[in-house]
Amino acid sequence: MTYAEKILKYYxxxxxxxxxxxxxEILYPFAEEEVQRVTRLFYNQFFNDSNKRAFLIGINPGRFGGGATGIPFTDPIRLEEVLSIENDFDKKSELSSRFIYQMIEAVGGSELFYKHFYFTSVSPLGFVKDGKNLNYYDIPELQRAIEPYMVSEIRKQIAFGAHPTAFSLGKGKNISYLKYLNKKYELFEQIVPLPHPRWVMQYRLKRLDEFIDQYVQAFAPIINEAN
Known part of the structure; x- marks a missing residue:
């Protein structure tokens, strides 16, 4: 099976x-026909091979990014304007997606980037409460309740073919929890923290180029190793 086939079967x-x-409440976009259509187009375009990929692990999908399109860190605007996948989604912008696709362009473009990297999250599905995005760690009871589920889902994705080095998108609670999981369950050889895209866009926008360069420098060894 190709990487794309494994991903699509998983979802x-x-x-x-x-x-x-x-x-x-759970954000579950994968029952929607439009999500199924665009995810198949996306993964078959960029993952139609058997390359191992380094995992970039976010927190959990949000309402306007992966929670809407089914593709992590990809909002409907980036899906259409950058990846040329026309879609019927409400064209709402998502801060993290804006950062990610500027970063991908700096790395060398979508074709090169997705050849080496795979986006996922600690939880493959997002959460909302009172109509607002909820992170898995915002409620300790939620985090405890779904730990076995999250570990099981990460392991299923590692089976696609994962590079031993993974990256945490988030230097705070996300990397702290990922390190705990990694020590307990031995998922990766190492997990390298990077600043969260939304944090950069919301609080450090004037230093955007600096943070994009951090990503580029962190990813260079992965790309060079494969070439």
């Missing part, structure tokens, strides 16, 4: 976590 079979705290 086709993805189950919802149970035991969620009261008031917490």
């Amino acid at each position: 086709d079979e993805l189950k919802l976590p149970d035991n969620l705290p009261e008031g917490v």
